[in-house]
Amino acid sequence: MIFRPYLLTALAASTTLMACGGSDEQPLPLPQLTAAQAATLSSCTALSGFSFAGTTVTAASTVASGTLNNAGQPVGEHCLVVGRMNDRVSTVDGQTYAIGFQMRLPRDWNGRFLHQGNGGTDGTVAVADGGGSLGSGGLLRNGLQMGFAVLSSDAGHSGAQNPLFGIDPQARLDYGYQAVRSLTPMAKALILAAYNKGPDRSYFAGSSNGGRHAMVAAARLPADYDGFLANSPGFNLPKAAVAQLWGAQQWNKVVTSTGTAPLYDLESAFTQTERRLVANAILGKCDALDGVADGLVQDADACRTAFDLARDVPTCSAARDGTTCLSAAQKTVVADVFAGAKNSAGTALYARWAYDPGLSATGWADWKFRNSVRGGRDPVAVAHIFSVPPVTTALSNTLSYALSFNMDTDAPNIFATNSVHTESAMSLMTPPDPANLDTMRLRGGKMLVIHGSADGVFSVDDTAAWYDALDQRLAGRAADAVRFFRVPGMGHSRGGPATDQYDALTALVDWVERGAAPDRIVAGARGTGNAGGVNADVPSTWSANRTRPLCPYPMVARYKSGDSELAASFACER
Structure with a gap:
């Protein structure tokens, strides 16, 4: 993408006007980012010698197609790189800390990097497949199957150090945002070494604490990622x-x-x-x-x-x-x-x-x-x-x-x-200025936020209040770069009497790289026979394959005509 200085200057001026209460003039369109280009993995075993400051690679091995499966379908051949960053001994609690990570690099790469934010208090390096930890009842095709190079980490402490890692101030900072800051350039360098080119597009996605990580990254690292997917985000987690x-x-x-x-x-x-x-x-x-x-x-x-x-x-x-x-x-x-x-x-x-x-x-x-x-x-x-x-x-x-x-x-x-x-x-846990995403917006970045109305730990109303503040700051133009979707009935990240299976990752890519803003995201109920697993909370009176449109806030899915079990019978309206 070639950025024109005069266009960015005009955009910045337009944003300043909107932040001060709006302008009678129509704002200029935001930049459109180009689509990622595919490449093929050059060598897996050679990555055992990958060198980056503060980084130790402990293993690099080829994982055969079908070793991992998702929703009954095999995950293709890929390279698994395991390592750690920033080894240190705390002067506060005497514990040894490091940022553990794994990265899975598909043989047939789509040119995209996906940083997978994990949930809870971290401490475990989850399987870097870009799938279940993104919420939504589990993707029927996870990020690795789609061809993303996927990174997962423990955010700077081990499971054995949970929760007492909080005694160490650096471990707290890593958990909050600094592990992501350390891992991002390393992961991009590793991708360059693997494919002889860096990622054309980079995405950050996660659910719960991972959704918080995504929202924090959008504010703290807006130049390093092009798209952000925050499911059930606990951005006010404390x-x-x-x-x-x-x-x-x-x-x-x-x-x-x-x-x-x-x-x-x-x-x-x-x-x-x-x-x-x-x-x-x-x-x-x-x-x-x-x-x-x-x-x-x-x-x-x-x-x-x-x-x-x-x-x-x-x-x-x-x-x-x-x-x-x-x-x-x-x-x-x-x-x-x-x-x-x-x-x-x-x-x-x-x-x-x-x-x-x-x-x-x-x-x-x-x-x-x-x-x-x-x-x-x-x-x-x-x-x-x-x-x-x-x-x-x-x-x-x-x-x-x-x-x-x-x-x-x-x-x-x-x-x-x-x-x-x-x-x-x-x-350390929240975005420094939650209603200010100007840097992300002005470079063409996009964000999707999705939250269940029956989340029992992070209030959907808290997320709605954040979006309202963002929209007010941008004089009603937040939806040009950020869209928020409520999922009726859904609990924390998944479950509940809800249509809780949806592919927001593909919707985000389409918006970032093709300019296709999501006016709706079709979600399905995980009834009997669902390939990704059955949601036990789905009522027996529903069709096992019920679908509904998830609508951009504040719009609501309203029934119009036809089969009430199908999303096509609903329109997103105020």
Whole structure:
């Protein structure tokens, strides 16, 4: 792509005007990037001698076609390179750290590099196939099958160092964004050595924490990648983890059973039967708002006023029966949780949550009731990775830590620094200026963000608020480079009563390299017989092959005519 200086100057001026509240003039079109060109792997074994600063290659071997499979189809022959970067011994905790990675380089390469962001607290080098870790119920053709050269890493620490790597400030920084910064030029150099040419186009994609990585990369490394795919992104991850502890404290007010050690039965506060009662009430008020009663709430914004928990869910007149009603205390707790975490002064600590029938799914309960207390991810993440200073005593009793966490005095520690941890968790984990993607936009980069409406750990409303801020800053032109899609019913990254299988990676490539902006992404239900695996949350009343259009926010899929099981019968409208 040849960039014309006068065009970029005009674009920059146009963006400045839009950032200040808009202009009556139409902005100039953004640059169109050219398509990637294919190449063939020159040698795999020669890559064992690959040299790059701070990098050790421990193995380079050919993987035969069919050794890996995805959705019942063989993954083609490729080269697997395994190594590590930036070996060091911490002066803080004495642990040995390195950024472990693997890269899979297909024999028949499509000219594209895919950096695969992995989820959770990292610590494991996932299979670099550009597939399951991208969310969406698993791609029926993963990135490696499509011909991408794919990189995966552990973000700078091992699984054995989880979660206590948070004691070391550099390990925190690597987890937040610096491992990606180190790996990116190395991966591109490795591709050059493998194919005698660097990648024509580079993409960053991931789900959950990997989606956060994608959003951070778009802000911090906008010149190094052309497209970004963020599925179920936890870009405010420290806030979300604190909110889960706050939620646990609310649920704990109405538990009826403490469970059996080492588990704690927080779910007894709001059982699956009771959640189905609420889900059915939501459907009763909101299902048909999109023109058809099909078990999906497409118009989530209209549902905010159509559904009222106090009015539409029966209140138990006497004892809680667990089936036909909620107690008044339960209603108070449910309403409080969905309204969002707050401190004692009523100041919001995180976003509100959307009422969606997907709350009845087991995956939603896992995040709300299990990961938030004993042995759960959220207490250990807040204590050891996000708080300054780290609270290392929390490992001995995560349940006690979660239920006694003080929203007034402990929650601000995710913003704190000290002489050892000079960058706060919120600084290292989030984009530095989330509503500013000018560098990405002005060079022709594109971003897709996809989020399930029933995500139990990262609020879809938090993502919507981010997009609203971006769109306001760009005077209503955010969709020229960034599009956000909600997935009704979908939980965290996948699952739930939803059409949760979609290929956003191909949609992103088409937008970046061909200028085909995605006006819809067709998603399918993973019913019986699905090649990528069956979603147990799909209702038996749905067609196993149901499809729906995912629509760019704030548009909604509305039924028009024809077979209501098919995406073609719906239009994306406001």
